Amino acid sequence: MLPPAQRLPETRKLIEMDRYFVLQGPCQTGKTTALETMAAELTAEGDVAALMFSCERARSAGDDVGRAEQLLLDSLREAADLSSWPEELLPPGPRPEAPAGARFSSALSEWCLRSPRRVVLFLDKVDALQGNSMVSILSQLRHGHNTRHMGRPFPASMVLCGLGNRTIAMGGAPEGSDAIVPFNVVAESLRLGDFTADEIAELYGQHTEATGQEFTKEAVERVFELTQGQPWLVNALACEVITKMRVSGSITGDHVEEAKERLIRARATHLDALAARLREPRVERVIAPIMAGTWPHTDTAFDDDVSYVHDLGLIRSTRDLKIANPIYREVLFRILGDRAERFVRADPHSFVLPDGRFDLPRLLEEFVVFWREHGEVLIRQDGYHEAACQIILMAFLHRLVNGGGQLDREYAAGTKRLDVLVRWPYTGPDGDRLVQREAMELKVWRAGENDPMPDGLAQLDRYLDRLTLRAGVLVIFDRRPEAPPWKERGGFEQAATPSGRQVTVLRV
Template sequence: MQKFFNTAGPCVPEKHYMTVLDFNNIKKLIENERYFILHAPRQTGKTTMMLQLMEHLNQEGKYIALYVNIEVGQAWRNNIAKLNQTIINEFRIQAKVYLPSEYQPSSACFENVGDEFATFVTQWCLELTKPLVVFMDEVDALIGDGLISVLRQLRAGYTRHPRAFPHAMCLIGLRDIRDYRIYSDSSKRYIIGGSAFNIKEKSIFLNNFTYEQVKELYAQHIEATGQNFTHHAIQQIFELTQGQPWLVNALGRELCFDDYAIAWNKTISKEDVNNAAEILIKRRDVHLDQLADKLTEPRVETIIQSILIGEETDNTNINEDKQYLIDLGLIRSGKQGLEIANPIYREIIPRELTAYRQDMLAQDPLWYVKPDGKLDIQKVLEAYIKFYKENSELVTKRKTYNEAAHHLLFMAWLQRIVNGGGYITREYAAGLKRLDLCIDFAGERFAFELKLSSKNALNDGKTQLVDYLRRLSLDSGWLIIFNRNGIENWDAVGKREWIEEQAKKIELICL
C-alpha cells in the first residue's frame, strides 16, 4: 500500500512515513536492569517508539518485552482493588496480542493476587524463562491514591527484580515523575511522585524532530511519489512546527493527501505550506483542540497571559507551572524568555481565546475593503475606537485573561475583519513587554505594537516598533498603548497622533 503521513495513533513502518528510531541509549538502560522514565508532550511519538522497541527486543530474543497502556485505570481513581484488576487485565490482553503462547501468563499467575497487580507480575516473572521488560504507558493519567498505589507497588517490587520482577521497566507519560503532585484522599495531603517512586535511574525526554529528520521524513514521500518540495518549503515546515511530530505529519497530510492536496506532479512551495498551516489552524483538528482546551486551566492561564502581554509573572508557583506547560509542549524557553512552543501554536492560542468575541462582533469584513480590494486600515481603526468606547465592559468585566483583555479584544476585532482575505502573524514572549502584530492583506502589510501603559511605555514602544518595522522593511506602523488602570478621562480615549522616530512614521493611539 501507499505510505502516508500519519496523524492518528502510533505509526507503523509498513504504512506510514517514519524517521529512523535510535534505541541505543534505552537499550543500555535495559541491559543494566534499570527502571527509567520516558516523557514528552502528547503525540510526539512515545507510543510509536515503545511499540517498535518492544517488537525489536522480542525479535532479538534476549528478553520478553511487553507494552501496556494503563490509562483505562483512571476511571477508578481511589478504588485500589478495581484499579489493580484493570491493570492485570491489560497485562493479560497485551500478552495475548504481542507474545507467543509459551510466554503468556498461566492461570496460576492470576491466583491470590489480592489488591496488588505487582503480585501478578511477580508470579509471572517466576514462570518466564527470559527476563521481562515492561513499558508502562500513561502512568500519569492515573489519579490520587490509585497512582500512589501503582508507584509504591513498583517501588516495593523493585527489590525482587530481576528474578521475580521485571528486569527493566520504563514508565511513559507527559511529565517527569519528579513533577507529579498527587493528592492522597486517604492521607489528606499532596505526595511528590519522586518520593513514591525513588528507584528511577534516569528520565529521558523525547525531543521534537530536528530539521534533518523533517527532511528525511519528507524525502520518503518524494522518493515514493516523485512529488517535489522547494528547499524553502521544507524550511518553512520546520519553522512553523519547530519539529513537533504531529504538526509535521499534519502538514504533510494536508499538502499531499487530503481533499485539497497539491497534485503529485506539482512542486510544493513555501506559500503552499503557509496555506496548509492556515487550514490546520482554522479547522482545529483533535490535537489542536486538545491544546486549546488546556488554556482554561488556571496554572496555564497564568503563564500564557504573561507571555501574551510580555510581562514576567510574580506567581509563587512560577517554576512549577512553567515546567508543567513545557511538559505539555505548550511553551519553551527561548532567547527572549518564555515563548509559545512554535508559530502554529502561537496563532492557535490568541485565536482560541478570542473565538467567542469574534463570533459576537457584528462586523462585515467587506465594509473595510476598498474598491481596489485593499484593506482600509484607517477605517478599521476608527471603527474599533468607536466600538471600544461603547463596549469597554468587554475589557473591564472579562473573568479570565483579564490582564490581557485589551490585547485579546483588539485581536478579536482584527481577526474577524482580516479573515475576509488576509492573515495575521504575531510575536510575543514573556519579558518583551509588548506584542508585535502584522496584518498581511492584498499584498500590503500593516505593523502594530501593543503595550500596556507604564512609565516608559511610550519611549520603549517607539524604539521597539522601529525595530519591528525595520525587520519587516516597512516605513510606518502603529503603536497602541492600552490603559491598564481604568479610564478617568474618556475624551482622551482614542487620541491619535502621528510622530516620527528614527526616520519611521508612527501613529500613536491611546486606549
C-alpha cells in the same frame, strides 16, 4: 515515521543495563508509537520479552487500588495476546493469590519467574493512574525493583511513559502529602522532543520516495517555521495538503500556508484538546502573562505550573516563557478571542482599497468605534484579564484581515508588548503579485507606571528595522484608574521612532 532509536538513542543502552527510567513528552509527539515499535524490535531479537501496554483504562478506578490493579493486569494480558507471542512468553492467566495493594507486583513476579526471557515492560500513559492507585502501583514497582538483587523475579527494565515525570518522582502522591515516598529508582528521565528541520525533511522524503511527490525546500522550511518540529503538526500539515487539499504536484510553501489555515479553522482534535486546557487555572496563570508580555510573580507554585504547561507542550521550555510554536501562538489568540470576534459587525470586504491594498488607517478608526462601544464589557469577560486588551484587538484584526490576508504575532513574557505583522497579498498595476506589510505594536499603560510611549517607539523601531519597514503603528491601551471615560478614548497622533521612522500612535 522516524525510527525510535534515532529519536531516543539512550533508550537501548538503559534497557541493556537493566535500568528503570521515565520517558516523557507532550501529547501527540510519538511516545506510544515509539514504545510499540521498540518493544516489537526487542522481542524480535530473541533474548527479551518486551511488552508495551497502556494504563489508560485504570483512570476510571480512581482511588480503588484493587480495581486499578485488575484493569492494569487485563490491559497487560490483552497487549500480550495481541502481540501473537508463543504461550511460554505470555503473562500468567490466573491471577496470583495476593491482597489488593500487592496484586500487580505479584503478577509481574510470577510472569518473570515463568518467562524463559528477560522481561522488559513499557507502561504507557502511567500518569492516567489516580490518587491512591498511583501511589500503590509506584510503590509496588519500587519495591519490586529494590528486591531484584535478593533473587525476587521482576522485570529487568521498565519504562514509565507519560506527560511529565514530576508526579512519578513524588511517588504519585499530591504535593504536601505525608504519604510521599519518592520513586527514586529511575536512572534517567528522557524527553521525546520535537523534530529538527533535517528530521522533517527526512520524514517528508519518505513520502517522496514512496509516491514521487516532492515537498519543496521552501515547503519544508515553512513547516519547520510554523511548527518548530511539533510532530503532530508536522504530520497534520502534510496530511492536510495530500489527502484533504489533494495537491497532485510538488508541494510548496503556499500549500503549507493554506493547510495551516484549514487546520486552525477546523479546530482539529489536537488543537481542540489544547483549547480545553486553556481554561485550567494553572494554565492561565502561565499563559496570560506571556500573552500580555508581563513578568509573572514567581514562586514555588508558579514554577510547578510552568512545569505542567511545559509538559503539555504549550511553551518551549521552563526557562524561556514563550509559546512553543507560531501555530499555537495563533490558535491561543483565536480561541480566547472567539467571544470578542462575534461582536465585530464590519464587512471585511469594505476595507479593501480600489488598488487591492488593505486600508489599515480605516481599520484603526473602526476599532476606536468598536472599543468605545464594546470594550468595557469585553474586558470584564471571565479569565485572561491580564491580556484582555491584546485578545480583543487580535479578535478584531482576525475578523477583518484573515479573509484575504494573514496575521503574524510575536509575544513572550517580560517583553511588555505584542508585535503584529499584517500581510496582505494584492496584484500590482503591472500584474505582479505583491504583499503589503503593516507592522503594529501593542502596549498597555498600567496603574503606577509611566507612559509606555517612549519605550514603545524604541521597541517598534527595532521591529520595523528587522522587517525593513519605514512606518508602523503603536497602540497604547490605558488601563489606569484615571484613564479617560470609555466614550472619550481613541485619540490619534503622529510620532517618530529614535531612527526617524514614522509612527501612527493610537491611544484607547
